[in-house]
Amino acid sequence: MEWEREAEEYLKKIPFFIRGKVKREVEKYLSEKGYKKVSLEALLDAKKALLEKMSQAENGYEVSGCFGLNSCSNALTNSEKLLKNLEKILEEEKITEFLKKKVKGQLKAHHKFKIGLSECPNACSQIYICDFALHGFVKPEVNIKKCSFCGSCVEVCEEEAIKLTECGVVIDEKKCVGCGQCLKICPEGAITEKFKGYKVYLGGKLGRHPRLATFLTYAENEKEVEKIFKKVLALYKEYNIKGERLGAIIERIGFDKVKKLVIS
Ligand code: SF4
Ligand code: SF4
Ligand code: SF4
Numbered sequence: 001m002e003w004e005r006e007a008e009e010y011l012k013k014i015p016f017f018i019r020g021k022v023k024r025e026v027e028k029y030l031s032e033k034g035y036k037k038v039s040l041e042a043l044l045d046a047k048k049a050l051l052e053k054m055s056q057a058e059n060g061y062e063v064s065g066c067f068g069l070n071s072c073s074n075a076l077t078n079s080e081k082l083l084k085n086l087e088k089i090l091e092e093e094k095i096t097e098f099l100k101k102k103v104k105g106q107l108k109a110h111h112k113f114k115i116g117l118s119e120c121p122n123a124c125s126q127i128y129i130c131d132f133a134l135h136g137f138v139k140p141e142v143n144i145k146k147c148s149f150c151g152s153c154v155e156v157c158e159e160e161a162i163k164l165t166e167c168g169v170v171i172d173e174k175k176c177v178g179c180g181q182c183l184k185i186c187p188e189g190a191i192t193e194k195f196k197g198y199k200v201y202l203g204g205k206l207g208r209h210p211r212l213a214t215f216l217t218y219a220e221n222e223k224e225v226e227k228i229f230k231k232v233l234a235l236y237k238e239y240n241i242k243g244e245r246l247g248a249i250i251e252r253i254g255f256d257k258v259k260k261l262v263i264s
Contacts, residue, residue, distance in 0.1 A: 001027045002037040010043055025050055054109070060096035061113045063087045064130075068119035075119035076180050076196065077136035082222045086115055086132075086229055093233050103243035110207055111243050113236070121177045121199075128212045131246040132232055133201040134225065137178035137218070141194035144168040153182040153191060198225055202232060202258065203247035211247040214255055217263055231262045 003011070014022050026038065026046045035042055065083050068075035095113055103111055116130030127133035147169055154162045154169075161175035162182060169190070171182075178199070183191045197220040204213030219225045232246070235258060239249045250258050 001031060004037060004039045006040040007038045007043045010040055057107045057109045057112055060099035060107060060111065061090045063115045064125055066118040066125035072119065074122060075136065076138050077119050077198065079117050079119060082225060083117060085222065085226055089226065089229060089233065098237060099243050102240055121179050128201065129204040129206050130213060131203065132229060133204055133213045134198045137197060137199045138180040138183065138193050139178060139195040140171055140176065140182055140191050142169045142171060143190050143192065146188045146190035148188050150187060152185045152187065156181045156185045197221060200225065200228055203250040205245045205247040216259060228262060235261050
């Protein structure tokens with residue numbers, strides 16, 4: 001399709017890595033409308049329509065995991081089945097229909113209930129901006145009788161959570177993020193899993209009033225996560241006024257109340 005000079009100049013303002021995609025989308029949109037060339041006016045019309053389309057949502061939820069599933073050496077958990085089960089619960093709870101009733105007008109992408117999961121504390125999948133967030137976690141434990149005082153665990157711990165003292169290896173629980181690297185490196189098998197499971201967070205979101213998800217609790221296995229999730233959804237539905245995100249509900253009723261209702 002032919003582009004007029006002014007339209008081409010406008011297109012150049014778009015970052016290069018998405019320019020090609022935007023160009024294709026604009027041409028597709030305009031050719032469907034019967035345009036033969038792209039003027040600046042037509043381009044601005046197409047931009048408005050495409051932005052509107054992008055902001056609309058058919059589904060009232062989004063579930064995403066990290067790339068760790070089956071492929072990352074840092075992964076501590078394997079949550080493929082868990083993610084499917086959480087999605088099934090969202091379907092059973094009819095979250096899309098619920099939100100469509102609550103939201104005045106068209107359901108938009110920013111209304112979606114978002115679940116984010118990472119298989120380790122590195123949290124590559126931006127879990128802290130999700131309504132319900134999880135990451136794999138391991139709590140290390142030292143068997144000092146097996147320790148050869150080699151110091152490898154001290155070196156590998158990026159959090160400086162491990163100290164080699166006269167009495168042996170000491171792990172600072174406050175500093176430890178549960179990445180499990182010390183377990184992997186220990187040549188004597190002196191560091192083992194005291195606990196392995198998930199850390200659960202609630203109420204992350206972007207938008208006008210961004211908020212990072214708040215730590216709620218530990219969950220030892222998938223069943224426990226699902227149980228917590230059902231309670232969170234019940235609370236989300238009960239306290240939802242107009243389709244607001246869980247983070248907004250938490251800000252309104254207070255995290256202590258949320259914790260009491262969910263962990264009981
Ligand atoms: S969050 Fe952890 S497991 Fe997932 S991709 Fe990142 S480093 Fe790998
Ligand atoms: S689990 Fe990770 S953060 Fe915790 S002590 Fe071991 S290496 Fe450090
Ligand atoms: S890596 Fe294992 S053997 Fe070496 S100091 Fe740490 S706990 Fe002890």
